Amino acid sequence: MAGFQTLDDLQDIAGKRVLLRVDLNVPVKDGAVSDTTRIERVAPTIRELSDKGAKVILLAHFGRPKGKVVEEDSLKPVAGAVEAVLGRKVAFGTSCIGDEAASAIAALNNGDILLLENTRFHAGEEKNDAEFAKALAANGDTYVNDAFSAAHRAHASTEGLARLLPAYAGRTMQAELEALEKGLGNPERPVLAIVGGAKVSTKIDLLSNLVRKVDALVIGGGMANTFLAAQGVEVGKSLCEHDLADTARQILRDAEAAGCSIVLPVDAVVAREFKAGAENETVDVSAVPSDAMILDAGPASVKNVEAWLDKAKTLVWNGPLGAFEIEPFDRATVAAANYAAARTEAGALVSVAGGGDTVAALNHAGAADKFTYVSTAGGAFLEWMEGKVLPGVAALSK
Numbered sequence: 001m002a003g004f005q006t007l008d009d010l011q012d013i014a015g016k017r018v019l020l021r022v023d024l025n026v027p028v029k030d031g032a033v034s035d036t037t038r039i040e041r042v043a044p045t046i047r048e049l050s051d052k053g054a055k056v057i058l059l060a061h062f063g064r065p066k067g068k069v070v071e072e073d074s075l076k077p078v079a080g081a082v083e084a085v086l087g088r089k090v091a092f093g094t095s096c097i098g099d100e101a102a103s104a105i106a107a108l109n110n111g112d113i114l115l116l117e118n119t120r121f122h123a124g125e126e127k128n129d130a131e132f133a134k135a136l137a138a139n140g141d142t143y144v145n146d147a148f149s150a151a152h153r154a155h156a157s158t159e160g161l162a163r164l165l166p167a168y169a170g171r172t173m174q175a176e177l178e179a180l181e182k183g184l185g186n187p188e189r190p191v192l193a194i195v196g197g198a199k200v201s202t203k204i205d206l207l208s209n210l211v212r213k214v215d216a217l218v219i220g221g222g223m224a225n226t227f228l229a230a231q232g233v234e235v236g237k238s239l240c241e242h243d244l245a246d247t248a249r250q251i252l253r254d255a256e257a258a259g260c261s262i263v264l265p266v267d268a269v270v271a272r273e274f275k276a277g278a279e280n281e282t283v284d285v286s287a288v289p290s291d292a293m294i295l296d297a298g299p300a301s302v303k304n305v306e307a308w309l310d311k312a313k314t315l316v317w318n319g320p321l322g323a324f325e326i327e328p329f330d331r332a333t334v335a336a337a338n339y340a341a342a343r344t345e346a347g348a349l350v351s352v353a354g355g356g357d358t359v360a361a362l363n364h365a366g367a368a369d370k371f372t373y374v375s376t377a378g379g380a381f382l383e384w385m386e387g388k389v390l391p392g393v394a395a396l397s398k
């Protein structure tokens, strides 16, 4: 891979402190990690560095605690899941900077692995603050970035650090970029994108560029509710960012100008409680009761998605079509995933999907290993698809 150094260029690291940025922002259900794909993807890099005798210090974020210590966003429970995937001991340090980090690192022997607490517990992380980056850099001799799925963030641990220490791409970073280039570098048309999920405010801006790159865009999940509301549809108590209505309307205009078809849900599965087995009904999107929330796309909407999957030669997918973690609101996502998987197996479709929850949804559907490629990245993958240079990748290419 041209443009940056990889682990092949990293020699003589026995006894060296390697700060390894990984993405451990994994789905958690009832306090336990419910999908370990992201951990499995970074495991080869961790093992390789540990086997070469480095002191492997994992830096990662979890959730969006916005610069404050938030108990439920602690990485401590994730350390156990990393340990289970690796089959090796993983120590935990209660802060990623300062004395607490230094003393945890001082206790390491060559080859040991340490996970430091959530980088986003410090406001300097998301601001890419120079002093915070320096405090992180003080703990390491070398920096390796294996968090492709966080490479669209210009944060201290994903970007700033690469400018302070000798910087290398990890095996997953390298493999993700190579696989995306191979699968989507020159996509066969029509190209269909499916964008759903819950991260509406951080992903909606991507869509105005994406509609210029794809022939059709299916909008699902919480993202769809925002677009429906922007068109005057009553979405009741659904997850919806009403203040983004102008942005949504502009994207619809951009899509029309670019000749990109927009596919919104026409029916929805609604419930009054966000819990498994909640009493639910399927209604036309024009008939969502004011005290209910849309938790899934309905069967007519799924048929529309399937019709587009029949026409498409290439699929890019980030974000589930509904709240797939709670049954029966997984139906639309599972049906679309299996349909895309069957088209792929028939040789009719190149299918690339990504995102922490999207991967979990595809695993839940039993479809992940039938897709052409499954990326760990959601937002980063969409930004790569737009043609943007990701700050975390650019910093490695300095």
Ligand SMILES: Nc1ncnc2c1ncn2[C@@H]1O[C@H](COP(=O)(O)OP(=O)(O)O)[C@@H](O)[C@H]1O
Residues within 6 Å of the ligand: 196, 197, 198, 199, 200, 220, 221, 222, 239, 294, 295, 296, 318, 319, 320, 321, 322, 323, 324, 325, 354, 355, 356, 357, 358, 359, 377, 378, 379
């Ligand atoms: N209609 C909906 N209402 C509430 N949550 C939803 C809805 N549709 C999807 N979601 C939620 O979206 C989340 C995944 O979104 P997101 O984080 O954007 O995906 P990814 O991690 O794959 O990038 C899931 O937890 C899912 O429950």
Ligand SMILES: O=C(OP(=O)(O)O)[C@H](O)COP(=O)(O)O
Residues within 6 Å of the ligand: 023, 025, 063, 064, 149, 150, 153, 199, 202, 354, 355, 356, 357, 376, 377, 378, 379, 380
């Ligand atoms: O889970 C992630 O992104 P994704 O939901 O787009 O896959 C990454 O860890 C980035 O997290 P962020 O969107 O809170 O910066």
